[in-house]
Amino acid sequence: MKELLLVGVGSMGRPYLDAALRMGxxxxxxESRAGAPNLPAGTRAEFHLVDHALDESWLLGALRAAGRGAPDGxxxxxxxxxxxxxxxxxxxxxxxxxxQAAVISRNKGLQRMVCAAAGVGQPGFLLAPTLADARExxxxxxxxxxxxxxxxGSLGVEQLSTAEALEDALGRRGGDRLLVEQxxxxxEFSWEAVVxxxxxxxxxxxAKETTAPPYFVELTHRCGHRFDDPRTADAVSGFTRGVLAAIGMRTGLVHLEFRLGPQGPALMEVAVRTPGDYLAEAICLSYGFDLYEAVVRLALDLPLDGLLRPxxxxxxxxxxxxxxxxxxxxxxxxxxxAAHPFVVRISVDRGVGDSVAPMRSSSQRIGHAVVVAPTVEAREExxxxxxSRLRITTAG
Ligand SMILES: Nc1ncnc2c1ncn2[C@@H]1O[C@H](COP(=O)(O)OP(=O)(O)OP(=O)(O)O)[C@@H](O)[C@H]1O
Ligand SMILES: [Mg+2]
Known part of the structure; x- marks a missing residue:
């Protein structure tokens, strides 16, 4: 029997656990202590708890979980x-x-450096010890x-459009170590791949919609986007492969974000992990296969057996x-x-009387909907x- 070690469960990792158990x-x-109450009871899984949801804590938990012998994946x-x-x-x-892909995935500065060396499309940037050092x-x-x-989650991401905005940011954040980009x-798009x-x-x-500058919080994701212009499609294809080569990607799931700028695709960031914002679920719905099972199979070095759909x-x-x-x-x-046939789920996480702050990061969003329709037009409708039907009114 194959043995899988899953780092983190929560709600996002639960489909990996389910897929692995289903596969026998x-x-x-x-799992973190905070997430422990939500762990499923009565499964064959063995759980190891860590004190904090930090990179380092996960490592200790994973090493302990691996203590009685190497897993298969x-x-x-x-x-x-x-x-x-x-x-x-x-x-x-x-x-x-x-x-190396994992280390680069965790640091946007390293992403800029490897892509600069490889000639991959990205914004002009400067990484200095502090924002103040990047003033000029x-x-x-x-x-x-x-x-x-x-x-x-767009936390701390801010566009500065004028000299005044720059001075203001220098006053607030001048001592911080920040990447500065054109x-x-x-x-904007993201690209998800099984590699x-x-x-x-x-x-x-x-395809993505975000809030306007300065904060760019993600609002709508539409899967299965096609670039009609073959030159754009080729440019995106070459760009995504270039990013994979630049970070040294071998096996697993990749999620990268880019804008189609005047000079072609420009990398926003790349991560060697499951995309957030229910995108993995949206991909399963769009393509009709279990992306989670595909990832578990890759991790265990098992064949994919026609699982993927092009x-x-x-x-x-x-x-x-x-x-x-x-x-x-x-x-x-x-x-x-909720009764609409193409709505998979609608959820609002706030109630009457709760306060809603101006949106500056993803965590301030107030709910989400997942939809899936037989055509692009039906999805737009x-x-x-x-x-148009969801009405959330506020005062003050
Ligand atoms: N150089 C840039 N030019 C234009 N827009 C940018 C640039 N950098 C970031 N953005 C916008 O800000 C958003 C958030 O930036 P980024 O992805 O680097 O941060 P993040 O905190 O990892 O975001 P998330 O976790 O929400 O994906 C991007 O998705 C994009 O819309
Ligand atoms: Mg991002």
């Missing part, structure tokens, strides 16, 4: 699991993205985007509703939306239905 594997899983799915999973894969000679370069390259090296104008030994076995492009058979989207900041006075339309 035995599973050792590492290791899967780490979220940002803070990547390093621990890669260290174990490296130690035991198991399939994985590679230690930033002033000459406005508008710029400043971002922390290792955070996610702002790329153009539509084995550096070769792309499956790929999906997701093109979408349906079109899924994930949408995050918005409302004006203030105290919520009313929420309506949920039942009607469904998204419009969700947008």
């Amino acid at each position: 594997c035995s599973v050792r899983a590492v 290791v899967v780490g799915f979220a940002e803070t699991h990547v390093t621990a999973a890669a260290l174990l894969q490296d130690r035991f000679g198991l399939p994985g993205p590679s230690l 370069w930033a002033a000459e390259h406005l508008p710029v985007v400043v971002k922390p090296l290792t955070l996610g 702002a790329v104008e153009g539509p 084995r030994d550096g070769a792309v076995l499956f790929e999906n492009t997701t 093109g979408p058979s349906r079109y899924a989207a994930v949408h995050y509703p918005r409302c004006p900041p203030g105290r919520i006075t009313g929420i309506s339309g949920l039942a009607e939306i 469904t998204l419009e239905f969700v947008r």
